[in-house]
Amino acid sequence: MNAKNLSISSNEKLTLISNFSTMLAAGISILEVVESLKEDAKGNQKKLLQYLKEDLSQGKHVYITFSRFPNVFDKVIVNIIKAAEEAGTLDTTLRDLKDSIRKDIEFNDKVKSALIYPFVIMLVFFSVMILMLTFVIPRMSAVFLRLRVPLPLPTRILIIVSNALVHNTVLFIGSLVAVAALLFLVYKKNRLLLLNFLFSLPIISDLMRLIDLTRFSRSMYLLLAAGLTITNALDLTREIVLKKEIKKILNRAYETVISGKRMSDAFRVHKKIIPSIMVKIIEVGEKSGSLEKSMQEVAEYMDYAVSKKLSTLLILLEPIMLVLVGILVGGMMLAIIAPIYNIIGQIQR
Numbered sequence: 001m002n003a004k005n006l007s008i009s010s011n012e013k014l015t016l017i018s019n020f021s022t023m024l025a026a027g028i029s030i031l032e033v034v035e036s037l038k039e040d041a042k043g044n045q046k047k048l049l050q051y052l053k054e055d056l057s058q059g060k061h062v063y064i065t066f067s068r069f070p071n072v073f074d075k076v077i078v079n080i081i082k083a084a085e086e087a088g089t090l091d092t093t094l095r096d097l098k099d100s101i102r103k104d105i106e107f108n109d110k111v112k113s114a115l116i117y118p119f120v121i122m123l124v125f126f127s128v129m130i131l132m133l134t135f136v137i138p139r140m141s142a143v144f145l146r147l148r149v150p151l152p153l154p155t156r157i158l159i160i161v162s163n164a165l166v167h168n169t170v171l172f173i174g175s176l177v178a179v180a181a182l183l184f185l186v187y188k189k190n191r192l193l194l195l196n197f198l199f200s201l202p203i204i205s206d207l208m209r210l211i212d213l214t215r216f217s218r219s220m221y222l223l224l225a226a227g228l229t230i231t232n233a234l235d236l237t238r239e240i241v242l243k244k245e246i247k248k249i250l251n252r253a254y255e256t257v258i259s260g261k262r263m264s265d266a267f268r269v270h271k272k273i274i275p276s277i278m279v280k281i282i283e284v285g286e287k288s289g290s291l292e293k294s295m296q297e298v299a300e301y302m303d304y305a306v307s308k309k310l311s312t313l314l315i316l317l318e319p320i321m322l323v324l325v326g327i328l329v330g331g332m333m334l335a336i337i338a339p340i341y342n343i344i345g346q347i348q349r
Contacts, residue, residue, distance in 0.1 A: 004068070004069070004070060004071070005071065006044050006047060006048065006069055006071065006072065007044065007069075007071035007072055008043075008044050008045050008048065008072055010101070010104070010105050010108070011105065012044075012045050013072060013101060014098065014101045014102055014105060016037070016045060016048075016049075017094055017097055017098045017101060018098045019033075019037055020033060020037070020094050021091060021094035021095045021097075021098050023036065023037075024090060024091040024094065025091045025095070030056060030062070030090075031053070031056055031057070034049055034052050034053045034056060035053065037049055038050065038053065048065075048069060048072065051065055051068065051069075052065045061082070061085050062081055062085060062090070063078050063079075063081040063082035063085060066078050066081055074239075074240060075236050075239060075240075076219045076222065076223060076236050076237065076240060077097065079223065079226075079228065079232070079236055080093060080097060080222050080223060080226040080228075081093070081097075083223075083226040083227045083228050084226050084227075086227075087226070087227050089226075089227075093225070093226050096222060096225055097222065100218055100222055103218065103303065104218075107211075107214070107303065107306070110306070110307055110310055111211075111310065114310045114313065114314050117314065117317065117318065117321070118317055118321055121321045121322070121325060122321075122325075124325075125325045125328065125329065128329060129328075129329075129332070130165075132332055133158070133161060133162045133165050133166075134162070134165060134166060136336065137158055137159060137162035137336070138162055138163075138166055140336055140339075141159045141162065141163075144159075144339055147343060150342070151339055152335065152338055152339070154331065154334070154335035154338075155335045155336070155338065155339055157335075158332065158335050158336070203313060205243075206309070207306070207309055207310070207313065208242060208243055209243060209245075209246065209273060210302060210305050210306045210309055211242075211306055212241040212242055212243050212246045213246070213274070213275075213278065213302050214299060214302040214303055214305075214306055215237075215240055215241060216237050216240070216241055216246070216250065217278075217295050217296075217298040217299035217302055218295075218299040219233075219236070219237045219240055220233050220234075220237055220295040221292060221295035221296040221298075221299055223236060223237070224291060224292040224295060225292050230257050230263060230291065231254065231257050231258060234250060234253055234254040234257060234263070235254060237250060238250035238251055238254065245273060246273070249266070249267070249270050249273060249274065252266050252269075253266035253267060262283070262286045263282060263286065263291075264279050264282045264283035264286055267279045267282065268283075275305070277301065278298050278301070278302070281294050281297055281298050281301070282294055282295070282298065
């Protein structure tokens, strides 16, 4: 497998960095560490360690090997490792990096857990809908056709969809697969375009803004702690955010710092996007010369803000989803019951 295409899971990456940090701190040479880790490693992790062993045997640095695996180590991590190797603080930096990766995993788990509830609700709804279209509607439509009663428009639509699903099952499934494949190709070729559309949606947009600011703050802290300059750190962190507006602000902050001004000056102009407390903490850090510590505090605050936002969205989402599903299922049931009442009325007359 090409090194550029090789990838490992987040948990595997955390284990690798954690073991690396622990064994280096214990005074074991880096080649012995790699050899020891390779013995217990499996799959892509073992291949990565083999690449690392070969490069180290040739006198190359760790960051050179890591740069060959963009799907595993982004530019921020590579430059953090590079700065640590040059400063001789690789064990300490790896410990900080381990904590950062662990927080990223916990952060992603929070987002995933928030999405589980709406996903389960929609799955139940589609299961009920397919059950009704394939079993209930065909039997009811046969009765309606024999009795030749006039059917309302919603009922006729349900019968048409049901017939299409029952009599053209293979075509229906093939169409779903084709649509899914088309969406996947669009995502692959125009990933940024699709993501920008999703991130522009009202509720998701604000959440993604907070997530981007969290990732930016945490990465800035790691880069500054590794010894990189503010300009280099800004140059790298503007590549890891996803929203266009955040990228533009970071580009402007980079230009502002290059011109000799403070990063907080660039952020202060965008109070609607950058929280005031974040600007204030960064400003204090710049004035006191402890920007690295300030970025760590900002990262922790933004992490809390995202968790609070997710909790609020989940609380609001539960009743909305229940009402929406209730309306859709109720509408389908009404489309079935209305003709039955019509038949009963005719019989009574």
